[in-house]
Amino acid sequence: MAREDERRQVEQAQALLNRALEARWRQWKGYVSELQAELAITQAEDAPEADLTETDAPVRRRARLDAATRKELQAVVEARRQQWQAQEEQAAREAGQPARDSEAVYAQLLAHIQNELDGTAHPAGKVLLWDAGALVTYDAALAQAGTSEADYLTVRGGAAPLGRQALLVGGAAVAAVALMIGTVVVFFGPSRPPARADADTLRVNGVVMTPWAVDTAAVGGVVDAAPELRGLLPLVWCANGRARDAAEPGATVVLTGTAAVRRFQVQPGASDLALADCGATPPRVAAKAQLVAAVTAQDLDAAVLRSLAVWGPDTDPQAIPATQMQVVLTVALPDAGGGTLILADGRRWAATRSRAVDGGTELTYLVPLSPTAQLAGWELAGGAGLPQLLALTVPAPTSRMQLLRDVLLVQIGEPQPVVREGVPTAALTLTLTLDAHAAPLTLLASDLAATAGGTPLPVTWEPPALRPGQTTQVALTVPLPAQGGLELALAAWRVRVVARDA
Structure with a gap:
């Protein structure tokens, strides 16, 4: 009885969270539509021909948001706008070309956020939205056609609500009512194109959509290894007689391809999939089915990630440019050098190098420098199967x-007073040991600091290249101040040197 009560409590909490997340999704949809409408109005008013022609003005929209929510969403959009603008200007400098107009960059950002909310920016077709300070994804497991644009827009110039926008295209939910919580992970890459496409096309918001590839189709234990499919909405499976006979109400239909595995349920009045006798003229529909679930990737177990390290440009200025950082992933998968790192800005990065390690692969990526942690994903092509996805956080x-401090042990020998060119000098020998599990490391002249009363002193030494687990001795000299002593610092090591007669 206690377990049943616990189960009910968990289900109730899950339902409450689902409703809260769906409400946030609707808020974002309305707000982004509002911003896009405002931008369209501004562009129309600023057009050179605005005073010379008479055209219908873009429709002004206003999302139903309270003041606190509007302020929160506005802050997120503004932060992302500044990030995109900075990236645009940096790319323009590197290319030696002028940057695009800020309005064009802003329009591109809004379109990208819209794609995130529609599920088309995610390689697995998941919905992306900012909530509680992070960009999260949700599985739209059941796309329901009952959601309309009027559900998340408040005013359309006083006109009647727009027509239904909930379309199922290539299995990706453009709009969904029932959002099922998924793993918190960021995948911004473009949707994976189908392995093959039919001639049929469908235009959604000006974008031509094509159907997904299907290699096998099955219903009620009857498998068609070379299915013929037609159309888009609904998708029509030209099923043989055995398959049509097996398509009884409640039966499960599975369409399997290299980019997705989609499961339908035969239901009277369904509209997502039709099983038809295409030998008849016109084709005779024997049964219809509703989409129940779509799997476009295999989730990798978190244990696959053995280690993740991120190094800034100050770590190795010769290997890491000033505007980039180095991400080193070790995964418990052999031959995984083709893995792609997908960061929060939507760009996909191939490894600059990879090497086999004991029972796995180490991959190194050079990506744009980020001063904060970010949710990301690592994708590995599945060959003949679905791609594999791993959620991770890049610190x-x-x-x-x-x-x-973490990898270097420093020891000092007895300082010896010497005179160099008439200047009293301290000669020292440092014994340096690099941790056995660290990567090879070359010290820099700036790593060793010598000061006297806060004033820097010159140090004469040759920074060595250190190997993991090995000990290296380094000789150095530093002038002694006229009064007091001097302080030397390297990593976590600190020492004060004072002349005996001081």
């Missing part, structure tokens, strides 16, 4: 100072 890069 902010580790500073060089922290790196040295």
